[in-house]
Amino acid sequence: MNMKKLTIPQLSEQIASPLEAIASPQRIAILLAIGQGEACVCHLETALGWRQAYISQHLMALRKADILTDRREGRYVFYRLKSPSYLDFIYTSAKVCGLPQEDLTDLIQSQTYSSCECPHCSPALVPVADLKTI
Numbered sequence: 001m002n003m004k005k006l007t008i009p010q011l012s013e014q015i016a017s018p019l020e021a022i023a024s025p026q027r028i029a030i031l032l033a034i035g036q037g038e039a040c041v042c043h044l045e046t047a048l049g050w051r052q053a054y055i056s057q058h059l060m061a062l063r064k065a066d067i068l069t070d071r072r073e074g075r076y077v078f079y080r081l082k083s084p085s086y087l088d089f090i091y092t093s094a095k096v097c098g099l100p101q102e103d104l105t106d107l108i109q110s111q112t113y114s115s116c117e118c119p120h121c122s123p124a125l126v127p128v129a130d131l132k133t134i
C-alpha cells in the first residue's frame with residue numbers, strides 16, 4: 001500500500017494513536033463493559049455506575065478515535081468495538097500487570113443486569129410488533 005517505507009518514528013506514531021485513545025481507566029472500563037457485544041448508554045450507566053453525561057463524553061472520544069461505532073435502533077444508540085483487537089490490547093496490558101485472564105474473560109462476557117432497562121437486559125420491554133424479527 002505505502003510506496004515509501006515508514007520510518008520508526010512514523011510507525012510509532014501510528015501505533016501509539018489507538019493506545020493513547022484507550023489509555024485511561026474510564027475508557028478501558030467502557031470497552032470492557034461493551035466487550036464483544038454492543039451496549040447503549042443506559043446499559044453502561046448500570047454496568048459502571050457513572051453518570052450518563054460522563055459516559056457519553058468518553059463514548060464520543062472513542063468514536064472520534066475510530067475505536068467505537070454506533071447504530072441507532074428506535075430510541076437507543078448501541079455502541080460496538082470496531083475491532084476485537086482493542087480487547088486484545090487490554091488483555092495484554094492485564095497480563096503485563098499480572099492480572100488473571102479468567103477475571104477479565106468473565107467480565108467481558110456480555111453481562112445483563114436486572115436493574116437495567118436496555119433491550120438486551122430487559123427484552124420483555126421490546127414492543128410486541130418487533131418480536132417477530134428477533
Ligand SMILES: [Zn+2]
Pocket residue numbers: 042043046112113116117118119120121122
Ligand atoms: Zn442493559
